[in-house]
Amino acid sequence: MQVTDLYVSAPGKAILHGEHAVVHGKVALAVSLNLRTYLRLKADTFGKVCINLPNIDTFLSWDLSQLKQLVTYGKRDEVQCLDAELVRRLREFIGVSNGSLDTCSMANLSFLYLYLSLFGSGELPSLTLTVWSELPTGAGLGSSAAYSVCLAAALLCASGAIPPPLKEWEHTARWCQEELELINSWAFQGEMIIHGNPSGVDNAVGTWGGMLRFLAGKIIPLSRVPLLRILLTNTKVPRSTKVLVAGVKDKINKFPSIMVPVLDSVDAISCTCEKVLSEMTCEPITGEHYNILEELIDINQHHLNVMGVGHPALDRLCQVTLAKGLHSKLTGAGGGGCGITLLRPGAFYCAFLNDYVKSNLF
Amino acid sequence: MQVTDLYVSAPGKAILHGEHAVVHGKVALAVSLNLRTYLRLKADTFGKVCINLPNIDTFLSWDLSQLKQLVTYGKRDEVQCLDAELVRRLREFIGVSNGSLDTCSMANLSFLYLYLSLFGSGELPSLTLTVWSELPTGAGLGSSAAYSVCLAAALLCASGAIPPPLKEWEHTARWCQEELELINSWAFQGEMIIHGNPSGVDNAVGTWGGMLRFLAGKIIPLSRVPLLRILLTNTKVPRSTKVLVAGVKDKINKFPSIMVPVLDSVDAISCTCEKVLSEMTCEPITGEHYNILEELIDINQHHLNVMGVGHPALDRLCQVTLAKGLHSKLTGAGGGGCGITLLRPGAFYCAFLNDYVKSNLF
Secondary structure, three states: OOOOOEEEEEEEEEEEEOOOHHHHOOOEEEEEEEEEEEEEEEEOOOOEEEEEEHHHOEEEEEEHHHHHOOOOOOOOOOOOOOOHHHHHHHHHHHOOOOOOOOHHHHHHHHHHHHHHHHHOOOOOOOEEEEEEEOOOOOOOOOHHHHHHHHHHHHHHHHOOOOOOOOOOOOOOOOOOHHHHHHHHHHHHHHHHHHHOOOOOHHHHHHHHOOEEEEEOOEEEEEOOOOOEEEEEEEOOOOOOHHHHHHHHHHHHHHOHHHHHHHHHHHHHHHHHHHHHHHHHHHOOOOHHHHHHHHHHHHHHHHHHHHOOOOOHHHHHHHHHHHOOOOEEEEEOOOOOOEEEEEEOOOOOOOEEEOOOOOOOOO | OOOOOEEEEEEEEEEEEOOOHHHHOOOEEEEEEEEEEEEEEEEOOOOEEEEEEHHHOEEEEEEHHHHHOOOOOOOOOOOOOOOHHHHHHHHHHHOOOOOOOOHHHHHHHHHHHHHHHHHOOOOOOOEEEEEEEOOOOOOOOOHHHHHHHHHHHHHHHHOOOOOOOOOOOOOOOOOOHHHHHHHHHHHHHHHHHHHOOOOOHHHHHHHHOOEEEEEOOEEEEEOOOOOEEEEEEEOOOOOOHHHHHHHHHHHHHHOHHHHHHHHHHHHHHHHHHHHHHHHHHHOOOOHHHHHHHHHHHHHHHHHHHHOOOOOHHHHHHHHHHHOOOOEEEEEOOOOOOEEEEEEOOOOOOOEEEOOOOOOOOO
16 A cells, blocks of 8 residues: 655644643633644555654664554544553553553554554555654643644545645645544544543644633634744753642642632633633734733742642742743643743744644644 | 829731731731830829830920810710811821821820820820830831730720739739720720721730731631741831732732632631631641641732732742741731741741730730
């Protein structure tokens, strides 16, 4: 089976507001970054599948004949639950123990899972995938989701389930809603393999781009959001999302009357932010819009400290940027990781939050 | 008229939790400090009333014959509303303009008001009052209230409205509840002259000492509270309570859905703190009691920052003390002023919060 060469890319994400509170049924706002993961699929005739992941020094190949033995059914276009038996066989095949979260192993596992699920036991195409990224791993910026979205989009194209991303005269792909949903569902399968129990926010942002509202498991892409310029700072302080989430839960259980109102306040921050961003798309953007966005950032950062997910490195970020008149908060799990700093138009910047993008895959 | 010499003292106060939120109908906890204001009343025969306030370099005297002309009625034991006409005449007499908040003028005005109200147009006693204090003025530690409580107690004794504070064999005064209420009501008159629209918390703490719960204008002395050791830090950053209170109100009006839950959370902090302190008096005090008190301090300090009443000097206090494992928050209006740091038993200390004291007047 011969496939067509293609390029595809997907953005990383940052949480603007609502991290942690979202676990307790509150609204969160996620935005796509202009830091992206890129995938190049190249057809081969060597009877092999090769994957090159230069960011994590991974260059592997498998014989198609070996891989064929791992699947017992035809190709699946439709997403079903994670095929636990296939995952088990793949873990055994590449020698990954059950508890391992090693980035390289997880990347291989999710690739092979999507490849074998989408092509099945029929004719497996010989191809080389190269994936590289501007996103750091383990920083809460959705690098694994961007990887999964690229894999899903490329392999769905290769299998013929969706059309090729680019016509000759186009610069940006315009997959329809149904096709994007198919990409997103398969990317979610990849995320499940990598993270176990992901929220689905990261792969949704990777697929749709722009800004998403997340509430009680429902993900709603927001149709109109303004361009926001964000300075992204990676504290490089390692932390465990699982431990941080559990710590917040413990604090809520210990002081419900104190903590539940804090979650309510965070919910209101997300809703107020969404309202202001929406206003910024339909009326002239003023300093007052930015004043409010900055106030919301400050308040939320205090609330996140109340939840116990701050870190001295994040406090320093807030202090250093405030000395320049800029307002910062942690983004994602906290306890280190990344912080975001809102930049006003005209200021220097290090990273963008993506504008209103219909599709971040091209 | 000859009066008996006497000494009296009253403590300053700190707000443990609930500053600002109390303005919006939430619970606040106020505690007395072991920093006190002292008053010595000495009978004279010079036909003069002298007041010495060494802390603010004020040494004044007035002829009784002059003062007599200012009142037109007999002495008043019972507290009534502030006699606006007497205040007006006194302002004119000592040459204080209506808007003036000068410490020296306010101290003289409130003294003369209480003196003339309590002795009336009858026989005015010749006496010298000397008042000195361990409390800084304008730091939110209730120095004016401690002054007013001392004045009220001393002048009520001198006028015979309440018995002398000390019997020969006693070390601490034991005025009955009714007498303390009379002292408190007159002290409140003094506070009204000095502050315009005081909450009544400061003079209540000055009168009863110990710890008070303040809710919707009702002040309830708490019968049992443990000894707490508090490091008191005066940032010496000047600020206007009025401006800070107005700023919080503006923020609540601007972001009601975000700020009202924060006030609810502060309310719960005060209630939780009261509960923990009460437990500490009836069960062995453990590290966990202190853990909770420290967590409440941290959370409330974040909330006060959310309200916008923090200050870099207070942030520094929190950082510096946290580096020593200690937890701090601002106390009172914020925006500078004083911070409190909870000390665990055995640690060094600079100032005490008073223990369960039946009466802080002796």
